[in-house]
Amino acid sequence: MSEPLLSVRNLSVEFTTYGRTNQVLKNVSLDVPAHSHVALVGESGSGKSVTMKTIMGLLYSPPAKVTAGEILYDGRDLLTMPEKERLALRGTSMSMVFQDPMSSLNPVFTIGDQLTTILKHADRRLGRKRSGRERLARVHEVLSQVRMRDPERITGSYPIMLSGGMRQRILIAMALLSEPRLLIADEPGTALDVTTQAQILKLLKDLVEAHGLALLMITHNLGVVRETSSYVYVMNKGEIVEHRPTSELFADPQHAYTRSLIAAVPRLTGGTRYGHPAEASS
Template sequence: MSTPLLEIDNLKVDFELPTGTVSAVKGVSFHIDQGETVALVGESGSGKSVTSTALMRLLPEMAKISGAIRLDGEDLTQVSASRMRRLRGNEFSMIFQEPMTSLNPLHRIGRQIAEVLHRHRGVSGSQARTRVLELLDQVGIPEPERRISSYPHELSGGQRQRVMIAMALACEPRLLIADEPTTALDVTVQAQILDLLRNLQKRYGMAILFITHDLSLVRRFAERVCVMRYGELVESGETAKVFNDPQHDYTRMLLDAEPRGSKAAVAEDAPVLLSGQDVRVRFTTKKRLFGKSDYFEAVRGIDLTVRRGQTVGIVGESGSGKSTLGRALLRLLKSQGQLRFEDTDITDFDKSRMRPLRSRMQVVFQDPFGSLSPRLTVGEIISEGLKVHFPELDRREREARVIESLEEVALDPAMRKRYPHEFSGGQRQRIAIARALVLKPDFLLLDEPTSALDRSVQMTVIELLRHLQQKYNLTYVFISHDLAVVRALSDTVLVMKEGQVVEQGSAESIFRAPQEAYTKALLKAAFLDTAA
């Protein structure tokens, strides 16, 4: 048998902190053969990214590594810093999870890719430019001659990820470490990135270590899979065998956490809670002389009816207008067309006239860490809305409502004295839901509330939302690019593209028998079986 390209032997990573030693990786062993794709999966905190960062020798000084990391038999834990600099980029390279934080916002992308070539191959000038253009073309960046001079903020999320791939492949490494390379991307862009990696793998004959928490991607991309939990490797083997016959309880839990189930449709004669006719949202892009302006129409004439107790799912790619429509429905954005809440026409309501309705129309945003004030305790965050909308409540009454709201989302009320950074992602999302529920609303706008969560945490949030809806007859508009979650929660679905609804109907009809080519493409990219 040939020698593996990469061998991890009893790898341990400990962090020496003032409060004590934290063991992040506990004796992990696996290997990757030449040209092979191995997936490393597990939830947040399982040690996946620490393992990959250890391979690159990019851990902070407080980290202590033991065990062996052999690349072609050479132990990377023993080589000098200068030797590691030569190996990085040349022999192995890494695609990081968030390209916007990995790319320098002050430098054009062409310069950033050329820097890799200059440092590792001594290539510069016109020769480097020619190679950069070739790489941009290989990773599917349109109009490379124009885009070579773009800054990262001028590119879409998928294009920035392609630039990261171009940088990683600039020196044709034999091993590519892809750390959650598709997590924040739409399903169609995810599929494109995976196809791109697969094609480039064949072209260069490289091996890939694919790190992710999305098991649906692993099933179709990796030949072998290693499952991590709490820093330990709990199961490994051929992907098909692990998925079809998991041996460890944790692996079975991860597989069972895939969103499933469906929501029963509300009665056709259920009262209409919220409706919009010919809703349009325009953003001014450039002001011209004599009062004329150029504008971009993000939402283009949408009709929408939401009945009490209903969940309307809105799906589409980034830039399709999903979130803009949601904010327009709540009068958080100026829009044209007619909007009604119950029997009240709110089309022309300003902030002061909307305020009495705000307690009944709440929103849960995508990123709870960004929407929760880091300077307030959880109790203060949840009670803030009560002070605004129910000033007649005294401190003890507000405290009782906060405790009740935390219990509703299955959080210990004793935690209300803590700050947001002391909670996990799933707990922070529960806090965001509690903040909305404390006002006892009729309507919740849920804007990508599960996109950044592990599948198991997603499942608990989905079950929580189902329970709360049944208990209080809540009405949801659920915005997401995760079609599996939309399928599990919604009874009606709108599919948006470029500001317009291209298809709408019951969730069952949309997912079982989509009519439009765009909807079919979304379902195919999400690996959803329309016959299921």
């Protein structure tokens, strides 16, 4: 892989609650090169979301505390960067696609109000001046990019008026508004039916390729990993236990935990499971 845009080095995080301290991340290291598609995969509770929130500066301290390591974005350590500068990066050069649209969208404001407000904040952080009409035009442009028909109608709609798949597209549009270099996607489409989820994942993959973005996909779904990523980090109990190019990992997993994840994937009798012949059932 090429030089990393994002480089996490020996990151350790602990939580202290009710007088007890637990280490949640243990010397986590991972790289996301520019223009690459990288996945961080593991079961629920493995530490994926804590890693993502630490990168984005979204962990509450206390109870969380970074005890070691560094997070380098374009060569600069986010953990030692002044808060104002880090805030300027978040939502502009680094953007998030969250997994739950209904908790990320405000039900009392229209989609247009929410998108233009986000764009206004991004413009202010970047020192960019744009009129209200220009912001609305940019919102319509991004809604078209995420394949939303009739952007004018969508901007006047409230979240409750849209389907789950449409709301997920709105979250992707929010992340793209400021033209970021790095996109972190946290289990996008998890709550959707499989057909809509496949459409959302294809859209996301098409967009990051079209815009030349780096993508870090946070997921527990190995099918998502295979469809969206070229390199995989496997996390278990707060540690990276294996990391390899996607094709190599599925063809010949080395760590017992990775093998157990692949073995847990449902399969059809007589079919194949990620390149391995499926055993015939008795």
